[in-house]
Amino acid sequence: MALVTVIAMVSVGGHVAHAAPSAALDLSQYHGKVVYLDFWASWCAPCKLSFPFLEKLQSYYAGRNFVLLAVNVDHDRTKADAFLREAGSNLPIVYDTTGGIARTFNVKAMPTSVVIGADGRVRYVHSGFFPDQMPLYEAHISELLNAK
Amino acid sequence: MQNDGRRRARARAGLGIALLCVGGILSACASVGPAAWDHDLMARKSMQLNTHPDLMAALEHSYFSKEGASGGRSFVGGGCGCN
Amino acid sequence: MQLTPPRRGRIAQALGLLTANLLAATCAQAQALSPAADAPPDAAAPRVGVNDDTQSDVGLTRLNAAVLFYSESGGRVKATEPVVSVTVNGSSGAVLTGRFTVDTLTGATPNGAAPWTGPQTFTTPAHAPGTTATVTGSSGGSTLVTIPGTGTVARQYVTPANTLPVDAGFRDLRTAVDLGYATPVWDGGRLSFGGSASTERDYRSYSGNAGLSQDFNQHNTTASISAEFEYDRSNPFFGTPTPFTVMSADAKGPARTKTVTSAVLGVTQVVNRYWLAQLNYTVGESNGYQTDPYRVLSVVDSVTGAPSQYLYENRPGSRLRQSVYFGNKVAWGPTVTDASVRFYHDSWGVNSVTAELSERVPVVSWLYVEPLARYYSQTAANFFRDYLIAGQPLPAFASSDSRLGKFQAQTYGLKVGIPITGHSEFDIPSSEVYFQVQDYKQTGSAQPGGVVPGLAHENFFSGVQAVSVFAGWTMAFY
Structure with a gap:
């Protein structure tokens, strides 16, 4: 199904990113790395389903040129923290309580994963999380890691 | 019989109007929502x-x-x- | 599975390269990138709030059990209705549901005749055609008599003077099975199928439905269309009487059927973060036997009101129903308001308005209450008659069923929910016990306009007053 994979080639230049005041996300520090940005919330059931997968990605690509950032969009950070504690997760979390980052990346469904190549370009956007698509999600990362 | 036909016609008209309304609502909804x-x-x-x-x-x-x-x-x- | 390859070249260039340097989302606040391990310690973390439980049955199986106790005042219908149901949720959004309902009904129902200043005796068949077993026994004050000269066994019951005639021999057992399946088919699209079968001793109903819904506008708008087909078979205990024939102990005709075809068009809209609205248009057409085989009408003297005979009622064979439903759910802080209104019209002349309002108020994390009120009002079907007058030509159709008369109804109720576990996403199994107590009362005028002088002091209104208690339990687990 083509529906889950949409290719976004949107320019997310600094000049369009002046959204609402929000948590910061300076991706420049990850230049040269493949970045997997996962937008999630504590109230989103498929997000919960995706966490074990994200953990797996994180550990599987640990030695590679790969960074996974879980961007939480809960309005109330304590809910996110409660969720993470229950999930026993130690993924790197970016708190985006006002949705500024989500707006920048034009997030249209929860969860949404944005896969950014080593060149800093958004290469894949996974809208939603479908367990049967996990091999595809992973293939996208491998492809970008091997692109160099 | 004639009555029946008229009623059917009215039902069809009703359904058509409803479809139009749904279409109208859908387009009006396109920019609504969080x-x-x-x-x-x-x-x-x-x-x-x-x-x-x-x-x-x-x-x-x-x-x-x-x-x-x-x-x-x-x-x-x-x-x-x-x- | 089709993977769209990244489009490169001119378009990409035109859109501009997204460099990491440019990607810095502006920061008005301090950088908040931190592993969760840095989150505040447990002690500082509040328990998830009273109304924050989210609907996350994805991947879960849900078992439900409930029982409804229903009682109409005046010795009318009493029902006990146990229900068990199960919902299996796939991890990709497919949902399979099954429900099994048993409904035991006893009590008295109005037989349609008008009250009268003297006692009235009603005679109906005692046997199903071709059998000798009595079908309703002699309960509820009925007696079995043999009609002189014919050998026909009849069941008779007597209604006292100035009393709305009811048949107390009413007893039934309904069992129903409902199955449903819904699955995502493409992005934002869902397909659903369902079927149901229900049987009573004298009635069987089968139906099947299919629906399609599509999300638009970032899942804020859902348009849906569904269609249902129903087939019903009415097989009265003693056969189907010919409409407008005299009520008697004679054997009646064979079973009759009807079909119902209906469709629902709907739009559900998330208006803003707090408000969910829904607009549905429903149209349905019923064709076939829609008359109540047990119901009669009194044929009365135009002056004294004395009944000369009782005729089996007669309804049109076709009915077109349309309704518009507008529903809203609004989250005001921790409470949720549910407000809806429905406008209904059918080709029998019944127009109705229904308004419902409820407010769910969380009290503590393990308790919420939800008071509710409902108002219903309908006009009479154009063939509704409290009685027929002797010597006047018969109308094409006539029924004295209170469901087809003019009345209003008020419902007041209270739901109480006790979530037992499941204060967070991860408390599985999570369960809830809930109760709803409800009081329902129909009101209407006691007498038709221009009532026959001899019946001027009778109360014709046969509306229902009922109390119901529903107790349910639900549990979700992996």
């Missing part, structure tokens, strides 16, 4: 359209057995808007 990350309240159990389906079914059946009108509800839509 961002994907603002569906936290919609995700609440209490905000679902049918929180207790067995209770809803029993009540609907009970009303159906006593009143001339029935039906009209549906339970699609809303929710966290995930995936």
Whole structure:
């Protein structure tokens, strides 16, 4: 199904990113790395389903040129923290309580994963999380890691 | 018979108007609604359209057995808007 | 599975390269990138709030059990209705549901005749055609008599003077099975199928439905269309009487059927973060036997009101129903308001308005209450008659069923929910016990306009007053 994979080639230049005041996300520090940005919330059931997968990605690509950032969009950070504690997760979390980052990346469904190549370009956007698509999600990362 | 035909025609007209309305509403809705990350309240159990389906079914059946009108509800839509 | 390859070249260039340097989302606040391990310690973390439980049955199986106790005042219908149901949720959004309902009904129902200043005796068949077993026994004050000269066994019951005639021999057992399946088919699209079968001793109903819904506008708008087909078979205990024939102990005709075809068009809209609205249009057409085989009408003297005979009622064979439903759910802080209105019209002349309002108020994390009120009002079907007058030509159709008369109804109720576990997403199994108590009362005028002088002091209104208690339990687990 083509529906889950949409290719976004949107320019997310600094000049369009002046959204609402929000948590910061300076991706420049990850230049040269493949970045997997996962937008999630504590109230989103498929997000919960995706966490074990994200953990797996994180550990599987640990030695590679790969960074996974879980961007939480809960309005109330304590809910996110409660969720993470229950999930026993130690993924790197970016708190985006006002949705500024989500707006920048034009997030249209929860969860949404944005896969950014080593060149800093958004290469894949996974809208939603479908367990049967996990091999595809992973293939996208491998492809970008091997692109160099 | 003639009456029947007229009624059918009216039903068809009604359905057509309803479809037009739905189309109109859909286009009017195109820019309405919160961002994907603002569906936290919609995700609440209490905000679902049918929180207790067995209770809803029993009540609907009970009303159906006593009143001339029935039906009209549906339970699609809303929710966290995930995936 | 089709993977769209990244489009490169001109378009990409035109859109501009997204460099990491440019990607810095502006920061008005301090950088908040931190592993969760840095989150505040447990002690500082509040328990998830009273109304924050989210609907996340994805991947879960849900078992439900409930029972409804229903009682109409005046010795009318009493019902006990146990229900069990199960919902299996796949991890990709497919949902399979099954429900099994048993409904035991006893009590008295109005037989349709008008009250009268003297006692009235009603005679109906005692046997199903071709059998000798009595079908309703002699309960509820009925007696079995043999009609002189014919050998026909009849069941008779007597209604005292100035009393709305009811048949107390009413007893039934309804069992119903409902199955449903819904699955995502493409992005934002869902397909659903369902079927149901229900049987009573004298009635069977089968139906099937299919529906399609599509999300638009970032899942804020859902348009849906569904269609249902129903087939019903009415097989009265003693056969189907010919409409407008005299009520008697004679054997009646064979079973009759009807079909119902209906469709629902709907739009559900998330208006803003707090408000969910829904608009549905429903149209349905019923064709076939829609008359109540047990119901009669009194044929009365135009002056004294004395009944000369009782005729089986007669309804049109076709009915077109339309309704518009507008529903809203609004999250005001921790409470949720549910407000809806329905407008209904059918080709029998019944127009109705229904308004419902409920407010769910969380009290503590393990308790919420939900008071509710409902108002219903309908006009009479154009063939509704409290009685027929002797010597006047018969109308094409006539029924004295209170469901087809003019009345209003008020419902007041209270739901109480006790979530037992499941204060967070991860408390599985999570369960809830809930109760709903409800009081329902129909009101209407006691007498038709221009009532026959001899019946001027009778109360014709046969509306229902009922109390119901629903107790349910639900549990979700992996």
